[in-house]
Amino acid sequence: MMTAPAQLAFDDAVALAGDLAAGRTSAVALTRAALERIAETNADWRIFITIAPETALAEAEASDARRAEGRTLGPLDGIPIAIKDNIDVAGMPTTVGTAAYRNRHPARDAAVIARLRDAGAVILGKLNLHEGALGATTDNPTYGRCENPRVPGSTPGGSSGGSGAAVAGALVAIALGTDTMGSVRIPAAYCGNWGLKPTKGLVGTSGLAYLSWTLDTIGPLANSPEDLALAIRAMAGPDSDDPRSVATPEGWDPTPTKTSLKGLVLGRPSVVDSVACEPEVRAAYDALLARAVAEGAIIKDVAIDGWDTGKARRAGLLISEAEAGSLLGADLDTLGDGFSDGFRRFLDYGRKAPGERIAAAYAALDRLGLAARQALDGVDALILPTAPQRAFAHGAPAPADQADFTALANIAGLPAIAFPLPGDPKPNSAQLVGRAFEEGKLLGIAKALFGLAP
Template identity: 50%
Template sequence: MISTDLILGDLTAQSRALAAGRTSSVELTRAQLDVIASRPDLNAFLHVDAEGALLAAAASDARRAAGQALGALDGLTLAVKDNIDVAAMPTTAGMATRRGRVAAQDAFAVARLREAGMVLLGKLNMHEAALGATNDNPHYGRCENPHRAGYTPGGSSGGSACAVAAGLCALALGSDTMGSVRIPAAYCGVVGLKASYGRISTGGSVACSYSLDHIGPLVRSHRDLALVMPVLGVFDAACADARDVADRPSPPKPRWIAASDIEALGTSPAVVAAYRKALQALRARGDEVREISLVGYDFGRARRAGLLVVEADLLVEHAQDWRAQPEQFSTELTRFLRYGEKQSAAAYAGAMRTVAAAHVEVARWFEHGDVMLLPTAPQQAFAFGEPVPANQADLTSIANMAGVPALSVPLPVAEGELPVGLQLLAPLGGESTLIAADLNGICKS
């Protein structure tokens, strides 16, 4: 029988257990499916393929018995946000218009993980069309925050973060357009990575924005990224939005950059306190932390420009359904699309200029050090029904606009408190710096 500690353990611990023969992939998968079945209240999964998962697990065990394991991920479980294709499974993108649509083949990222031997459990809940950060889905039901019932897990990859945090899977794929991997990671207390633009192929996903979309992993610990990224970060020549990103050398000890005026950016007192405590811990162990002012950059204006770009892209991505069955779009999504329809080409061009200015601001940051530290979200998770904070994605969207890698890790909080995320940003190609960063004593994972 598999222990609860192993089920709630990270990929690294589970991989070691498989390698040592302490468990099998079939045992692990059965246990994982049992946990999923025991938590319908979370509404994290929209589709579970128990039969297919157990067949894949048995195949993994056979490879391992023959001494032919495919690597550290072979036999471990995976779940995928429902805007990323998995062959023979639905891809709803959280939309009523896409009910019953089944993918013909795996998305590139999914194929890479399956080739590494991972066992695919099913598809995960998300915010409608990936446009929103609450995962209060009007068509498939809201996904709950596993730390507190009635609270948002964040979005749009809310099901992905919820599933990882609640032990329903150890690795989930999400998508991130303006923070949709990192905000749920922060709200649910897990680790989420948005790599450099194009590093992880978006091929086989339903677009939210062609210029801002990223696919990214959510895991339980920072160390797991060293197992996952070599598999995911492979150039996809068939994807127009993929990039062959050059690796930036990782410094032996990064120089940290921080915001001297984080309070002025609309950050809640609880998040500010956790952020300042993390900076203090870095300084206490002798790390260099240089604080700079950020008030000269209008995060809110940039976020609004990014939203206009998203609205225009969604009108293209869903054009046929929007013309044929507009009544199947929620009131919220309809409002966004109607607004996008009214905008001129000049307004769109102006928004793109504002988006591009993020490159200049981020370059200014890295004149002062190697890794920028920010809160992931300006607030903690909030109750469904409360007003959605306008600034939810202010601190995350800049990484999408500049195309730089950004990582959210959970900070220590008091027992019973909702999670807080710390965001680390590196220059383009700097994933290795984020993955190798010494976060012992700083982050919770």
């Protein structure tokens, strides 16, 4: 088994951008290094489903040529990135992690991919995920059991497990994931990364193979708040083919705001006490709060009306079942064998669930979203553990409560960040949830909290 931390090939993307600007490296050199490392590790780690060396090197050459001519597209120009395999990239299949779609070739890039190309990013390939983006172990029956490079022998989480693993394994500085009820933040937590689920509508989702178009959000995973800001700035913007896309607000800026903890008000939802957390998770969370208080932060207990984590999870799952069932259900008849039994049952359940339950689930999510937004009124951000547990061993049964702390932000359409907390040998993670479009403020708070020495 390889272990990653001793073999980091990559700095943060912001540092790489500096190297490129100073001529200390080239996009081709970075891309070659990444491709070599992927080639060395993929048989063991199963992080990539598709590797695209030819197009990646051509993109890197084009980036270097632009730079030589003084026509650089910005700080992402020439930075290699990788994409969760439920987001369309022209020229590569979009498998959605299921055998059924092994040969599904999109006609064009997803809207967010087009934006990243416009910013000059080099696309290395497509990343492993939990089948159908439904589940949080990335133990994929078709594309392999994805390894957690930070915790050998353990799951990277999911559904964006390949995205968390790619960053943790230093294969890329930035990876794209998708988050329906926590699918960016859970792997970020298990792999010791930073992960951002942006405000609903900020990043267009056309060209994403939806699990739930109501809850799905595309977000980046990386090693620092600055890299998340770099990525989300390129990703954000209107998408004329996404009904939920909104115009980027005037003055929106994801740069982490310089933040003093003195007087900062962090809301501590009462559900933190009602979900049974792994003791280490709870201890890391409590220690973080204590350090924040020592720096002058104010912890305010908040009750979010009607937030029963189990009920909210089941309502979100039912919506996902109905929406995925309506989108993919017809494929059960023609491609049924290509889906695992579990995923097939999930789609089938959603197709047939009675209308009154579906409508009631939508209403429950609407209500909870309102309560969450109202709970933010008197605080700067909500603070929670990211997941109730740390990365667990491959093959262990997946806990039902993995998304209990993360689903709220999807339901409410709010931005949320997972950031690493000290933990040995398994990383811990804290989560902040903020007001709509306050990504910069949230990244600033996370950075200040991360910077507190334990």
